[in-house]
Amino acid sequence: MKTYLILFGFLYLGFCSELSASKGPGFWKPDEKNLSSKLTIITTTSPIPSNPSTEILEKTQQSLFKTPALKECKKIIVFDGVPLEQKYRTIAYELYIKNVEKLVNENPYFANTILVVNQEFKHLANSLREAFKFVTTPYVFVHQHDFLLVREFDVMNLIQSMDENPNLKLIRFNQFSNAANWWDGPVDSYIEGGAHVPLTRTFGWSDNDHIARTDYYLNFVFPKVTWNGAMEWFLHDSKKIQMDHLLYGTYLYGNLGEPPYIYHLDGKNSLR
Numbered sequence: 001m002k003t004y005l006i007l008f009g010f011l012y013l014g015f016c017s018e019l020s021a022s023k024g025p026g027f028w029k030p031d032e033k034n035l036s037s038k039l040t041i042i043t044t045t046s047p048i049p050s051n052p053s054t055e056i057l058e059k060t061q062q063s064l065f066k067t068p069a070l071k072e073c074k075k076i077i078v079f080d081g082v083p084l085e086q087k088y089r090t091i092a093y094e095l096y097i098k099n100v101e102k103l104v105n106e107n108p109y110f111a112n113t114i115l116v117v118n119q120e121f122k123h124l125a126n127s128l129r130e131a132f133k134f135v136t137t138p139y140v141f142v143h144q145h146d147f148l149l150v151r152e153f154d155v156m157n158l159i160q161s162m163d164e165n166p167n168l169k170l171i172r173f174n175q176f177s178n179a180a181n182w183w184d185g186p187v188d189s190y191i192e193g194g195a196h197v198p199l200t201r202t203f204g205w206s207d208n209d210h211i212a213r214t215d216y217y218l219n220f221v222f223p224k225v226t227w228n229g230a231m232e233w234f235l236h237d238s239k240k241i242q243m244d245h246l247l248y249g250t251y252l253y254g255n256l257g258e259p260p261y262i263y264h265l266d267g268k269n270s271l272r
Contacts, residue, residue, distance in 0.1 A: 006101060006115040036072045038159050039211070040137045044124055045145035046080040048267040052095035054103060056146055056267050062109045063149040069156055073141070075113040078131035081121040123228040124207055138214055146267035147209045149173070153253055153261060157196040158211065165193035169249025172202070172210040173261035178252045185238040189256050192246060200252040203242045205235040209262050216249070
Protein backbone atom coordinates (compact mmCIF):
# COMPACT_ATOMS: atom_id res chain seq x y z
CA MET A 1 0.00 0.00 0.00
CA LYS A 2 1.37 3.40 -0.99
CA THR A 3 -1.39 5.37 0.69
CA TYR A 4 -3.22 4.72 3.91
CA LEU A 5 -6.20 6.23 5.65
CA ILE A 6 -6.41 7.06 9.34
CA LEU A 7 -9.96 6.64 10.58
CA PHE A 8 -11.44 7.96 13.77
CA GLY A 9 -14.44 5.75 14.47
CA PHE A 10 -17.82 7.40 14.21
CA LEU A 11 -16.36 10.53 12.62
CA TYR A 12 -15.55 8.63 9.43
CA LEU A 13 -18.78 6.66 9.47
CA GLY A 14 -20.75 9.89 9.81
CA PHE A 15 -18.72 11.42 7.00
CA CYS A 16 -19.62 8.59 4.63
CA SER A 17 -23.28 8.41 5.52
CA GLU A 18 -23.85 12.15 5.17
CA LEU A 19 -21.82 12.68 2.03
CA SER A 20 -23.31 9.72 0.23
CA ALA A 21 -26.58 11.63 0.10
CA SER A 22 -25.07 14.21 -2.27
CA LYS A 23 -26.62 14.13 -5.72
CA GLY A 24 -24.35 16.60 -7.47
CA PRO A 25 -24.85 20.21 -8.53
CA GLY A 26 -28.39 21.45 -8.89
CA PHE A 27 -30.75 24.04 -7.42
CA TRP A 28 -30.13 24.32 -3.72
CA LYS A 29 -31.52 26.67 -1.09
CA PRO A 30 -28.70 28.11 1.06
CA ASP A 31 -28.74 26.54 4.51
CA GLU A 32 -25.69 26.03 6.70
CA LYS A 33 -26.97 22.65 7.83
CA ASN A 34 -27.00 21.48 4.20
CA LEU A 35 -23.56 22.81 3.31
CA SER A 36 -21.83 19.57 4.31
CA SER A 37 -23.72 17.78 1.53
CA LYS A 38 -22.27 20.22 -0.99
CA LEU A 39 -18.71 21.03 0.06
CA THR A 40 -15.70 19.09 1.38
CA ILE A 41 -12.60 20.90 2.64
CA ILE A 42 -9.30 19.29 1.64
CA THR A 43 -6.18 20.58 3.38
CA THR A 44 -2.91 19.57 1.73
CA THR A 45 0.23 19.28 3.82
CA SER A 46 3.83 18.17 3.28
CA PRO A 47 7.21 18.19 5.05
CA ILE A 48 8.39 21.64 6.16
CA PRO A 49 11.23 22.79 8.46
CA SER A 50 8.92 23.43 11.43
CA ASN A 51 7.86 19.76 11.69
CA PRO A 52 7.05 18.07 14.04
CA SER A 53 5.33 21.26 15.27
CA THR A 54 1.71 21.64 14.18
CA GLU A 55 1.59 25.36 14.90
CA ILE A 56 1.24 26.47 11.26
CA LEU A 57 -1.44 23.90 10.48
CA GLU A 58 -3.36 24.80 13.65
CA LYS A 59 -3.38 28.48 12.68
CA THR A 60 -4.56 27.84 9.15
CA GLN A 61 -7.26 25.32 10.10
CA GLN A 62 -8.56 27.71 12.75
CA SER A 63 -8.64 30.53 10.20
CA LEU A 64 -11.26 28.63 8.18
CA PHE A 65 -13.72 29.35 10.97
CA LYS A 66 -13.66 33.04 10.01
CA THR A 67 -16.43 31.84 7.71
CA PRO A 68 -18.65 30.14 10.34
CA ALA A 69 -20.62 28.03 7.86
CA LEU A 70 -17.44 26.07 7.02
CA LYS A 71 -17.48 24.43 10.45
CA GLU A 72 -20.32 22.22 9.21
CA CYS A 73 -18.23 20.89 6.32
CA LYS A 74 -16.43 17.59 6.44
CA LYS A 75 -12.66 17.83 6.23
CA ILE A 76 -9.81 15.79 4.80
CA ILE A 77 -6.16 16.44 5.58
CA VAL A 78 -3.92 14.77 3.01
CA PHE A 79 -0.21 14.29 3.72
CA ASP A 80 2.18 14.12 0.80
CA GLY A 81 5.16 11.80 1.08
CA VAL A 82 8.73 12.88 1.78
CA PRO A 83 10.80 13.85 -1.30
CA LEU A 84 14.03 11.91 -1.78
CA GLU A 85 16.14 15.01 -1.20
CA GLN A 86 14.36 15.64 2.12
CA LYS A 87 14.68 12.15 3.63
CA TYR A 88 16.46 13.72 6.59
CA ARG A 89 13.05 15.12 7.57
CA THR A 90 11.35 11.72 7.74
CA ILE A 91 11.40 11.27 11.52
CA ALA A 92 10.18 14.82 12.18
CA TYR A 93 7.42 14.36 9.59
CA GLU A 94 6.26 11.07 11.09
CA LEU A 95 6.03 12.78 14.47
CA TYR A 96 4.10 15.62 12.83
CA ILE A 97 1.53 13.16 11.48
CA LYS A 98 1.12 11.63 14.95
CA ASN A 99 0.66 15.12 16.41
CA VAL A 100 -2.06 15.86 13.86
CA GLU A 101 -3.78 12.59 14.81
CA LYS A 102 -3.95 13.91 18.36
CA LEU A 103 -5.43 17.18 17.16
CA VAL A 104 -8.22 15.33 15.35
CA ASN A 105 -9.17 13.71 18.65
CA GLU A 106 -8.71 16.74 20.88
CA ASN A 107 -8.92 20.05 19.01
CA PRO A 108 -12.39 21.33 17.96
CA TYR A 109 -10.92 22.99 14.86
CA PHE A 110 -9.97 19.51 13.66
CA ALA A 111 -13.33 17.87 14.36
CA ASN A 112 -15.03 15.94 11.58
CA THR A 113 -11.70 15.24 9.89
CA ILE A 114 -10.11 12.20 8.29
CA LEU A 115 -6.43 11.88 7.46
CA VAL A 116 -5.05 10.45 4.21
CA VAL A 117 -1.34 9.68 4.30
CA ASN A 118 0.77 9.14 1.18
CA GLN A 119 3.88 7.07 1.80
CA GLU A 120 5.50 8.29 -1.41
CA PHE A 121 6.15 11.85 -2.60
CA LYS A 122 3.47 12.73 -5.17
CA HIS A 123 3.46 16.54 -5.30
CA LEU A 124 0.24 18.49 -4.76
CA ALA A 125 -1.91 17.28 -7.66
CA ASN A 126 -1.23 13.57 -7.29
CA SER A 127 -1.51 13.84 -3.53
CA LEU A 128 -4.91 15.44 -4.04
CA ARG A 129 -5.94 12.51 -6.26
CA GLU A 130 -5.76 10.29 -3.18
CA ALA A 131 -7.91 12.67 -1.13
CA PHE A 132 -10.51 12.85 -3.90
CA LYS A 133 -11.14 9.12 -3.47
CA PHE A 134 -13.00 10.07 -0.28
CA VAL A 135 -14.94 13.01 -1.74
CA THR A 136 -18.58 12.57 -2.71
CA THR A 137 -19.67 16.21 -2.57
CA PRO A 138 -20.05 18.18 -5.81
CA TYR A 139 -17.62 20.89 -4.63
CA VAL A 140 -14.26 20.98 -2.86
CA PHE A 141 -12.39 23.71 -1.02
CA VAL A 142 -8.71 23.03 -1.70
CA HIS A 143 -6.79 24.62 1.14
CA GLN A 144 -3.01 24.57 1.57
CA HIS A 145 -1.51 24.09 5.02
CA ASP A 146 0.26 27.46 5.12
CA PHE A 147 -2.48 29.78 3.86
CA LEU A 148 -4.48 31.77 6.41
CA LEU A 149 -8.01 32.81 5.53
CA VAL A 150 -8.00 36.45 6.67
CA ARG A 151 -11.50 37.56 5.63
CA GLU A 152 -14.93 36.00 5.80
CA PHE A 153 -16.60 35.17 2.49
CA ASP A 154 -20.18 34.27 1.56
CA VAL A 155 -19.82 30.53 1.00
CA MET A 156 -23.57 29.93 0.95
CA ASN A 157 -24.28 32.22 -1.98
CA LEU A 158 -21.03 31.20 -3.69
CA ILE A 159 -22.17 27.58 -3.75
CA GLN A 160 -25.65 28.61 -4.90
CA SER A 161 -24.04 30.63 -7.70
CA MET A 162 -22.01 27.62 -8.81
CA ASP A 163 -25.12 25.44 -8.66
CA GLU A 164 -26.96 27.81 -10.97
CA ASN A 165 -24.06 28.76 -13.25
CA PRO A 166 -21.92 25.92 -14.65
CA ASN A 167 -19.45 28.47 -16.07
CA LEU A 168 -18.10 29.04 -12.56
CA LYS A 169 -15.56 26.24 -12.22
CA LEU A 170 -12.77 27.47 -9.96
CA ILE A 171 -13.08 30.40 -7.55
CA ARG A 172 -9.74 31.42 -6.08
CA PHE A 173 -9.07 33.42 -2.93
CA ASN A 174 -6.35 35.90 -3.81
CA GLN A 175 -3.25 36.48 -1.70
CA PHE A 176 -2.95 39.83 -3.49
CA SER A 177 -5.44 42.52 -4.45
CA ASN A 178 -7.82 41.68 -7.28
CA ALA A 179 -6.02 43.66 -9.96
CA ALA A 180 -4.32 43.08 -13.29
CA ASN A 181 -0.85 41.56 -12.96
CA TRP A 182 1.63 39.34 -14.76
CA TRP A 183 -0.09 36.17 -13.57
CA ASP A 184 -3.83 36.91 -13.72
CA GLY A 185 -3.65 39.06 -16.83
CA PRO A 186 -6.14 41.86 -17.59
CA VAL A 187 -8.75 40.93 -14.97
CA ASP A 188 -12.28 42.28 -15.32
CA SER A 189 -15.74 42.08 -13.76
CA TYR A 190 -17.41 40.14 -16.58
CA ILE A 191 -19.11 37.01 -15.23
CA GLU A 192 -20.55 34.73 -17.91
CA GLY A 193 -23.93 33.65 -16.52
CA GLY A 194 -23.82 35.89 -13.44
CA ALA A 195 -23.37 35.18 -9.73
CA HIS A 196 -24.87 36.02 -6.34
CA VAL A 197 -21.47 37.02 -4.96
CA PRO A 198 -18.80 39.46 -6.16
CA LEU A 199 -16.32 37.83 -8.53
CA THR A 200 -13.48 38.96 -10.76
CA ARG A 201 -12.64 37.12 -13.97
CA THR A 202 -9.02 36.00 -14.13
CA PHE A 203 -6.98 34.52 -16.96
CA GLY A 204 -4.56 32.88 -14.56
CA TRP A 205 -4.70 29.37 -13.07
CA SER A 206 -3.31 28.84 -9.57
CA ASP A 207 -3.51 26.12 -6.93
CA ASN A 208 -3.69 28.73 -4.15
CA ASP A 209 -6.75 28.23 -1.93
CA HIS A 210 -9.90 27.86 -4.01
CA ILE A 211 -13.34 26.31 -4.29
CA ALA A 212 -13.90 24.19 -7.37
CA ARG A 213 -16.26 21.67 -8.87
CA THR A 214 -15.31 18.10 -8.07
CA ASP A 215 -15.99 16.97 -11.64
CA TYR A 216 -13.82 19.83 -12.92
CA TYR A 217 -10.89 18.28 -11.07
CA LEU A 218 -11.71 14.74 -12.10
CA ASN A 219 -12.41 15.45 -15.77
CA PHE A 220 -10.23 18.47 -16.54
CA VAL A 221 -7.49 19.16 -13.99
CA PHE A 222 -6.19 15.69 -13.11
CA PRO A 223 -6.04 14.43 -16.73
CA LYS A 224 -3.75 17.34 -17.60
CA VAL A 225 -1.29 16.51 -14.80
CA THR A 226 0.74 13.72 -16.39
CA TRP A 227 3.63 13.53 -13.91
CA ASN A 228 4.53 14.69 -10.39
CA GLY A 229 4.63 18.45 -10.66
CA ALA A 230 2.91 21.70 -9.73
CA MET A 231 -0.56 22.00 -11.24
CA GLU A 232 0.31 25.44 -12.64
CA TRP A 233 2.94 23.84 -14.87
CA PHE A 234 0.15 22.01 -16.68
CA LEU A 235 -2.74 24.47 -16.43
CA HIS A 236 -1.48 28.05 -16.26
CA ASP A 237 -1.29 29.65 -19.70
CA SER A 238 -2.88 33.10 -19.65
CA LYS A 239 -3.03 33.38 -23.44
CA LYS A 240 -4.74 30.03 -23.78
CA ILE A 241 -7.18 30.84 -20.96
CA GLN A 242 -8.09 34.17 -22.57
CA MET A 243 -8.87 32.34 -25.81
CA ASP A 244 -11.18 29.82 -24.11
CA HIS A 245 -12.10 31.14 -20.69
CA LEU A 246 -15.34 29.16 -20.51
CA LEU A 247 -13.30 25.95 -20.61
CA TYR A 248 -11.16 26.99 -17.62
CA GLY A 249 -13.85 28.90 -15.70
CA THR A 250 -11.41 30.73 -13.41
CA TYR A 251 -12.48 33.60 -11.15
CA LEU A 252 -11.22 35.45 -8.10
CA TYR A 253 -13.55 35.89 -5.17
CA GLY A 254 -14.42 39.56 -4.60
CA ASN A 255 -14.75 42.71 -6.68
CA LEU A 256 -12.04 44.39 -8.70
CA GLY A 257 -9.58 46.10 -6.37
CA GLU A 258 -10.57 44.12 -3.27
CA PRO A 259 -7.73 43.35 -0.81
CA PRO A 260 -6.45 39.79 -0.21
CA TYR A 261 -8.58 37.01 1.27
CA ILE A 262 -5.63 34.78 2.22
CA TYR A 263 -2.16 35.29 3.67
CA HIS A 264 0.82 33.05 2.98
CA LEU A 265 2.73 31.90 6.08
CA ASP A 266 5.36 30.32 3.79
CA GLY A 267 5.75 26.94 5.46
CA LYS A 268 8.73 26.01 3.25
CA ASN A 269 10.78 28.74 4.89
CA SER A 270 9.51 28.21 8.44
CA LEU A 271 12.26 28.19 11.06
CA ARG A 272 14.92 28.95 8.47
